Amino acid sequence: MSDSSMNQIPKVSPEGLKSNSQTSETKDELTILRSLLLDIEPTKLERLYERLENPEIQAEDISSMLPEAVILRSKQDKQLGEVMVTTVEEAIQASVKQDHNVLADALFPVIGPATRKAISAALEEMMQSMNQTLEHSLSPQSFQWRLEAQRTGKSFAEIVLLRTLVYRVEQVFLIHKESGLLLQHLVTKQVTIQDPDLVAAMLTAIQDFIKDSFSVQKGDGIKSLRFGEVTIWIEEGPQALIAAMIRGNPPQELRLVLQEAIEKIHLKFSREIKNFAGDTELFEPSKPDLEACLVVQYKSAAKKNYTYAWILLSVMAIAFGTWGFFTIREQLRWRNYLQKLNSQPGIVVINSKQSFGKYFIWGMRDPLAVDPNTLIQQTNLNPKTIISQWQPYLSLETEFTTKRVKKLLHPPPSVSLKVDKNGILNATGYASRQWILEAHKLWSFIPGITQFQDKNLVEIELSQLEEYKKQIEQKILFFVEGTVELNSGEVSKLPNLTRSIRNFLNIAKYLDKDVQIQIIGHTNNTGTEQTNMLLSQARAEKILSYLKSQGINTKQFQIIGLSSNQPFQPQLTSESQNVSSRRVSFRVSLANKSD
Structure with a gap:
């Protein structure tokens, strides 16, 4: 670096440097001291200085205090609301002029239900008035009521209501006896009322006046007051009373309603009434009991006499x-x-x-x-006015054809006859051979029958023949070993066997059937072959001899004796197959003579 450049640098003395450093340190110390004493940051302090230099109220300050101020002012009086009416109206007008949809959208959720409720209430009142007016507007008495309405200045509906009303409980007061304060008050619709607290106080004052002015017994009180068409009935309880304002002439049964109401209230709210200190909200649940006292009764409509009109119409x-x-x-x-x-x-x-x-x-x-x-x-x-001429004819309808078939053929109960739409006579069931033969001869003479089908018709005799054949073949007679003597109890089988064989032969003869009955003797393996053969044949011959003795023709019978080496297995039942082989069995063969 040259000497000239060195000369251009300002020269600072050591004393000057020292004084500058002392000044900056002093300012920092004052700032620290100020923050410690006032607990205010420099930025906040600057704002305070600015507020002191400009004392006018700012909009931000007002916005933070405005809601609370409005609430406090509204509690004091109604002046704030009255002042804001004009401003709010102008604001609404300006909003509507600017964009009416904004206000319409805001009111849409509310205006619909409100309108419907108002219309419903108006229609209900109109219908009630119209019903009463129409009911009484065409009777002779209605003209008198119209004149009375013009004379008194009241409406016709009001006159009708008053003249048809028997009685109506318009107001009910629940009053605390000790303090005379009103606990609850109910009123009927469309009834003009005064201050209920004032009415309760007046009733209490009247009671106190009478008690103080006249010598009455303890516990006695006013039961009723009457002012023109208005009657006040009072029912007292131990701690409270009910006063009912009634228009008309109430029946004595109404007192029972009032008594029941005051008894229920004392039962439910005895503690609240006793400890009553001015809070009537505790008695809100008593309204249902008091509402039961708001009774109304109208005169029943007199039965209209339309005798003359009905006579004329008749x-x-x-x-x-x-x-x-x-x-x-x-x-x-x-x-x-x-x-x-x-x-x-x-x-x-x-x-x-x-x-x-x-x-x-x-x-x-x-x-x-x-x-x-x-x-x-x-x-x-x-019947005398009807003249008829009927020509006889035969109807081919199935119903009548079936009747003619049954009338001509006389079928037994076991036979069912049915005629189809094609005229085919179908016979099903069981019948004797004679009836079947007669049916085959006569069916062609019945009008409307084109064919006779009897494939499902079974001869009773043939069925019986098979049944007897089965009974004979199932019979087995057992003998004592080595003899031709029947075992004990086997003799009792012979009568049934004889009866079955006799019936079988008779039916076979009637049906023209060839019959052969084999009587087969059996022995066991005891003894010689020749002895067993003779014994088995002797057993079969004994049964044949018995049948002859019973008057049965045995020409169609055959005797067969089987030795022990020639076993013969007839149609035996499962039970008989397990018994001894010392027996006599039967086998029946049946065939047509043409065969």
């Missing part, structure tokens, strides 16, 4: 409607009779007409069809 109806009534009734009965005839099977109406009070019918009728005279009785027509 005469007119008789004069102008008798002939038409009977004519229409007869026509309806006649049509009903024709419909019944046409709906009956086996009856065909060809022509009908009516002339001079007589009815004429021409047609055809099946002899098995219903009698038309019975239908006349059902329709309440006079």
Whole structure:
């Protein structure tokens, strides 16, 4: 660095540097001291200096205090609201002029329910007034009431209400006896009321005046007061009383209602009444009991006498409607009779007409069809006015064809006959051979029958024959070993066996069947083969001899003896297969003679 540059740097003496440093340190110390003493930051202090230099009130200050100030002022009096009315109205007008949709959107949730409620209340009142007016506007008494309304200056509806009202409890007061203060008060709709507290105080004052002015017994009190059409009934309890303001002439039954109400209130609120200190909100739950006292009763509408009007109408109806009534009734009965005839099977109406009070019918009728005279009785027509001509004919309807079949063939109860729409006669069930043969001969003579089907018809005799065959083959007779003597108890089987064989042979002869009954003797393995053969044959011959002795023709019987080496297994039951082989069994063969 050159000497010239060195010369350009200002020279600072050591004393100057020292004085500057002392000044800055002093300022910092004052700032610290000020913050410690006043507890104010420099920024806040600067704001205070600015506020002192400019003492005018700022909008920010007012906005922070305005809500609280409005609340406090509103509690003091109504002056703030009265002052703001004009401002609010101007603000609403300006808002509507600027954009009416804003106010409309704000009022939309409220205006609908409010309008509906107002309209509903107005319609209810109008309908009540209209009902009462219409009910009494056409009676002779209504003219007197209209004159009274004009004379007194009252409305016709009000006069009607007063003249039809028997009594009505318009107001009910619940009063504390000791203090005379009003606990609860209920009033009927559309009744003008005064200050209820004042009324309660007056009633209490009247009671006190009478008690102080006259010698009355302890516990006595005023029961009723009357002022013109208004009556006040009072029912007292131990701690409270009910006063009912009644218009009209109440019945004594109403006192029971008041007594029940005061008893219920004492039962529910005895402690609250005893400790009453001016708070009436505790008695809000008593309103339902007091509402039961707001009773109203109107005069029942007198029954209107329309005797003369009904007589006049009856005469007119008789004069102008008798002939038409009977004519229409007869026509309806006649049509009903024709419909019944046409709906009956086996009856065909060809022509009908009516002339001079007589009815004429021409047609055809099946002899098995219903009698038309019975239908006349059902329709309440006079049989003497009906002249009918019926030509007989045979109806081919299934119903009548079936009747003719049963009438001609006389089927037994075990046979069912049915005719289909094609005229085919189907027979099912069980019948004797004789009846089946007769049916085959006669069915072709029945009108409407084109074919006779008896494939499902079984001869009773054939069924019985099979049943007896089965009974015979199931019979087994057991013998004592080595003898031809029957075991004990086997003899009792012989009568049933004889009966079955006799019936079987008789039915087989009637049906022209070839029959063969084999009597088969059996032995066990005891003894020689030759001995067993002779023994088995001897057992079969003994049974055959018994049958002969019972008068049975044994020409169709065959004796078979089986040795122990020739076992023969007839049709035995499961029980008989487990018994001894010392037995006699039967086997029956059945065939047609043509075979």
